[in-house]
Amino acid sequence: MITDPPKTRLFYGWFVVAAAFVVTFIGFGSAYTFSSFVDSLQRDFGASRGSVSLVFSFAGFLYFGLGMISGPLADRWGARNLGALGMVLVGLGLGLASQAQTIVQVYAAYSIGIGAGVGCAYVPTLGAVQRFFVKRRGFASGLAVSGIGVGTLVMPPLATWLIATLGWRDAYLVLGIGAAAIGVGSSLLIADDPRRFGTGPDGDPLDARAAAPTRQGVSIREAVRTARFAGLYAACLISAFGVFVPFVHLVPYAVDHQVTPGVAVLLLGMIGIGSTAGRFFLGGIADRVGRDTFLVAMYIGMAVSLAIWAGAGGFRSLAVFALLFGLFYGGWVAILPAVVTDHFGGRNVGGIIGILYTSVAIGTLLGPSAAGFAFDISHSYFIPVAISAAANAVAALIAAATMRSRSPVVSLALNDL
Structure with missing residues (x-):
């Protein structure tokens, strides 16, 4: 049975942020190692490159779509238990891939x-x-999900070296063992309520006002x-049809x-750099300018x-695109949970975010x-890229219009008066 994390003088919310950083680093970093294995898998199994995009789409559909189930379960059973289970499954999938005898088995284990x-x-x-933050929620969310960007930068080169x-089989095995050990260990630091540690959100003194938002x-429903x-x-659904197109088609376009x-592949790394910067630095700006306004700005920036x-027609213009897109994409990912x-x-935030992310799952599956x-x-990427830009412009308009409706939490607070 998993015991509660120890109490500490430092506000425990930062330990939860650190744990979330490692979990997203391990999970998404492991997902993006697949490209490092393609050449080895093609050589040993005769796999076609055309099937690779389908593997990514299926995996992406699962990890966004399953939030609809894992979110409500976490609200009931605790995020720590679901996080640890997820890291075990990541490690198991990589380990099973190391034992695969056919390319289909590799794809199944990975996806x-x-x-x-x-x-x-x-x-x-x-x-x-x-649940651990209110005033600095955008900043904390940005730090937590920046693990995705850092994992994208670190894990594929590590896989290539392994x-x-x-060899690719032992590389999968080492990555699987490391993912399970580090991921589960980090998950044990996750907690669901700051009141367990004698504080309200943001480390404020525990009183009725501080504890209420938790x-x-x-x-x-x-x-x-x-x-x-x-x-x-x-807005998320329409945007997501275009958001994930660069991750599959930017390199072929270049x-x-x-x-x-060899140079074209660097563009994906530039998206990762921009995304990491967006997650690290833009969340704090969102807390100051207003998180709803910031969300609209991220859709405009992606458009x-x-x-x-x-x-764009050359490497320099594509590099500008990759850095800018990564910046705004990272800010979008960081701010959505906070909004x-x-x-x-916070009472059912896991379940609500999970249902919202089914929109992203559909976009991940269909857009690329x-x-x-x-x-x-058409033998050209102009039409799909232009549609992707227009989709995000429409998403910005929808998000701006949505800001005019009253927040359900505000309505709930007024009813309680």
Whole structure:
């Protein structure tokens, strides 16, 4: 049985943020190692590159879509238990991939293990962070999810080195053992309520006012029936169709424009750098300018950067796109959980975020594939990239319109007066 984390003089919310950073680092970093294994898998199993995008899409659909299940379970059983289970599944998926005898078995182990593992851990861990912060919620969320960007930068090169040193099978095994050990160990630091440690959110003294926001909030059923949730869902859904297109098609686009493959791959790293910067630094700005306004700005920023991509023709312009897009994408990912908690409260935040992220799951599954089919028909990426930019512009308009509706938590507080 897992025991409670020890009490400490330092506000415990920062330990939860650190744990969330490691969990997202391990989970998403493991997901992005797949590209490092492609050459080895092609050589041993005769796999086609065309199947790789489907593996990513399926894994992405699982880890965003399963938040609908893991979020409510975490609200009931605790985020720590779901986080630890997810890290075990990530490690198990990588370990099983090392024993695969066919490429289908590798794909199944990777897609299901990584997808289900991250799906179990991601939303519950983010939900736990939200309950420990109010005034600095955007900053804390940004730090927590910056593990995704850092994992994207660190884990693929590590996997490449392990493959060169040990071979792809032992590389998968080492990564699996490390993911399970480090991920589960970090998950044990996660907690759900600052009152367990003698404080309210943000480390404020524990009193009625400080403790109230921690578990105040509407039910999941009440939340999904509001205009505020409908607007957030629609904006995320429309945006997500374009947001994940660069992760699959930016490198082929660059190669089509006479950028060498080795240099083109660096563009994904630039998205990771921009994304890490956005998650680290923009969350604090959101706390000052207003998190709703900041969310609209992130959609506008992604729309503008995607428009730059539509007209880009060389490495320099593509690098500008990659850095800008990563910055705004990172800010979007960082602020969404905080916005949800602001408007629906912390009582059922895991379940509400999980349902909201089904919109992102649909976009992850369909957007990159639709862009590929559009390219097959037109032999150009202009149309799918332009549509991606327009989709984010529409998402910004929807998010701005949604700001005009009353927050359900505000309505709940007024009813309690």
